[in-house]
Amino acid sequence: MYSASIQLNINCPKCESIIVINGPSDYAHCNACQKDTSLKPAFWKDLLYDVLESVVTDLKVGEDVTWTSLGRFYRKITFTKVQPFCHECRKTLALSKVNPKKESNIKCSKCGADNKISPVPPPLKRIFPAIDYFVNAQVLSKEELLEPAISGGVGITCPKCGGSLIIDGTERLVLCEYCGLNVYLSDDLWLRLHPVLVKSEWFIVYDEKRVKKINFDVY
Ligand SMILES: [Zn+2]
Ligand SMILES: [Zn+2]
Ligand SMILES: [Zn+2]
Incomplete structure (x- = not known):
């Protein structure tokens, strides 16, 4: 062979x-x-x-x-x-x-x-x-x-206003829909989404x- x-x-x-x-x-x-x-x-x-x-x-x-x-x-x-x-x-x-x-x-x-x-x-x-x-x-x-390893999204809390955001892992920078802050996802979270x-x-x-x-x- x-x-x-x-x-x-x-x-x-x-x-x-x-x-x-x-x-x-x-x-x-x-x-x-x-x-x-x-x-x-x-x-x-x-x-x-x-x-x-x-x-x-x-x-x-x-x-x-x-x-x-x-x-x-x-x-x-x-x-x-x-x-x-x-x-x-x-x-x-x-x-x-x-x-x-x-x-x-x-x-x-x-x-x-x-x-x-x-x-x-x-x-x-x-x-x-x-x-x-x-x-x-x-x-x-x-x-x-490109497909995130976790499907269905993950919930995080905006560090500025406390609003709850659902992220899907496609972007590392997420815009808070309540206060407009750009939230940068931590290394830990990002690696869980993209092993x-x-x-x-x-x-x-x-x-x-x-x-x-x-x-x-x-x-
Ligand atoms: Zn074996
Ligand atoms: Zn916010
Ligand atoms: Zn590279």
Whole structure:
């Protein structure tokens, strides 16, 4: 099986903070400056092609590589040639019945934890069909990235007039509708509404038949 685990960080192009990337999403959201950066299918193709080339031509099973500061903004990628394993107990997952075109969960045979299968986003699949699917990756659209983690709003009290305000987490500066004060949401509250992404390991699985047709020297 041609597969690899991936851990990836990029530099936010706006503020230079580190952004953790947990899957082949279209957008990366910077928690430091709250700006979004688009990650084009071509960015993913170049990166995941280089990973594939290493997996096929250099690495032994279990071996890993770290590349730093390559390209315009990616900061660090570590990948290991390994079969996808359970995020809870690290047991290798049985993937023979996976339908690569459908989002689904595979239960770990040892601990029963769900492990997520994600199909390749269509724009990426079109330009790089040798990717089969992803395991335990976050594939977020821009809308999902911006969606606050708490739905329905949170009530706060205006520090000046004591009026009660319902905030939805889309803006950090909230106008009090009673006294007109601009209320700046505290770090604690803001982080509850927008949890910082923690780094997690995700996997790419390549389509063996298509990979065999690639000639890595003349690509
Ligand atoms: Zn930033
Ligand atoms: Zn498990
Ligand atoms: Zn007020």
